[in-house]
Amino acid sequence: MLEKLADLLTGHGASDFRTIEERTKYFCPFEAVGMVRQEIRHSNFLAYILDPQRPHGLDDTVLRTFLMEIAQGSAKERLDIHFRDLENARVQREADNIDILITIPKSGGTRGLVVAVELKVDAQEREKQLSDYENRIVKKFPTPDWQHMFCFLTPDGREETTGGGQTWVNLSYTDLFKAADQAIKLDSVSGRGLDLYRDYQRMMRRHGLAQGEIDKELETAVLNIWAKHKEALDFLIDNRPDLLNKLMDSVRNNHQMAERLGNKISAERSQKRIIRFSFPELTQDYPELIGKEGWLDDKSMLAMELKSYNEELSIAIVVAEKNGIHDETRQQFRDLLTEQLMTWEEPTQRTNPHGWHTFFNETVFSKEELENPETLDANDADPAEKLEGEMRSFLEKCYPKLEKALAAAKEQLDAVPRT
Structure with missing residues (x-):
């Protein structure tokens, strides 16, 4: 050999x-900052180049092209966009929790135009996500004065699954880049902004998130x-060195870790890509978490997960699927607990409307760090020690929130009349 x-x-x-x-x-600046699969950073960059008021030198070329792409089904809408003045367009990030919100005020006899953009890289939609956005848009921007457009932007242009009565245009990055390239060529755009746009394109194609020549x-x-x-x-x-599996094995084989982390967690059933931990003290204080059967050895509906997904290592709090909870009181407690946790952050929906909810999800090691350990800070400890430190920090931040959410859910449950 x-x-x-x-x-x-x-x-x-x-x-x-x-x-x-x-x-x-x-050299790719976007890869250097770990952007490849970070949806927030994709949204930040796309919002920046869509905004004609930003000093990127692309003017309104990308914005007009984008609007034309999501108006393909209507000649009237395309003509409206062609003649519409985009100079005063406002592009916002996370307005009403929407990834990108574009508002173009009315001019002359035309209505204002509002465009909601939901961007996905790997994540799935949460329950009723897009229909919730529709309701917010319609309420805030009433139809008599505003025209509404909705775009679901993904690597493969897949169809959305959580929309309501509005039409979401499914757009792929490939189609957006193709249209933008033609417009940039026609407008003779040049400069550093264009160079960064090209770097972004190259990164997307390099990682299979868009197709190219x-x-x-x-x-x-x-x-x-x-x-x-x-x-x-x-x-x-x-024989490729696999830091991800080594880190997962270091946790599985480290029997003293729970003690060093303050005995707040206990090792549970694990899979190749998922290591789960239960919360002994919390299940003792809140027996409503426990059932006759369950996905964990202690039969609790609450767990902490260390998960390798898309070649990254992340950590999160997970509440079990509703369909696996057969006791009515436990189902009520589960719903109340989920509602309380949602006051801290929106969950990531992993399966169906009755499925698992994932909270406080954080990336511990990015794909770039796992593939190139030498890029880790020279002052960092050994990767396994760093992982344990990240788990400790995660627990210090999230455990008090869990305690408060459980206490509030228990108080609400006790107030429910029993038949």
Whole structure:
């Protein structure tokens, strides 16, 4: 095998490797800040380049193109956008919890235009998410004075599943980039803003979040490498250093961790990609958490999860699925607890309307950090020690919130008349 690896790197495969390296090795500022799968950062950047009042040099080119893309089904809307003055357009982030909200005041005889944009990279919609946004928009921007448009922007242009009576236009990043590129060419846009837009495009295509033109020379080099050196490549893949699995194993095999974390958690059932912990003191204080059966050994509906997903390592608080709770009192307690936790933050819906709710989700190690451990701060401890420290910080922040939410849910439950 050593001879095959040598031939791969220094023999017949060397020129193909140089081609691949030249085509793929470049500095990307967005990758440098860990943006690839961080939806908040995508929303921040897209809101910035859509805003014609920002000093990016793109003027209203990207905004007008974007509006044209989500008005494809209506010739009247396209003409309206073509002639509409976008100079006073306002682009906001997280207004009414909507990722991007665009408002264009009325001018002449036209109504104002309001556009709600929900952006997704990996996450799924929470229950009734888009219908909730529709209600907020219609209430805040009444129909007589405002025209409404809604866009669901995703890597694959998939259809939304939580909309109400309004039409959400499903748009992919690929289609948005294609249209924007044509408009930028026609408008002869140039400058640093355009360079950053190109960097963003390249990052999206590099990570499979958007499609681009096929690089024939790169494609040929990849095909040659696999045709001539498959055994060596398979060996490298099978023996690839895997920091993510090592970190997960370090937690599974660390039997003193719970004690060092103040005995607030107890190791539970785990899977390859998920390690769960229960809360012994909380389940003792609140027996409503416990059932005759459950997804945890202590049969509680409440857990902390350490999860590897999309090549990242994250931590969160999880409330079990409603369908798995067969006792009416426990279902009531579960709903009250969820409502209390939602006062701290919106949950991430993982399955269906009766499914798990995930709260306080935080990324502990990004994909970039796991793939390139040398990029971690030189002052950081060993990755396993850093992970334990992150878990300690997470518990210090979230445990008091859990205690308050449980106490409030219990008080509400006790006030419910019993039959």
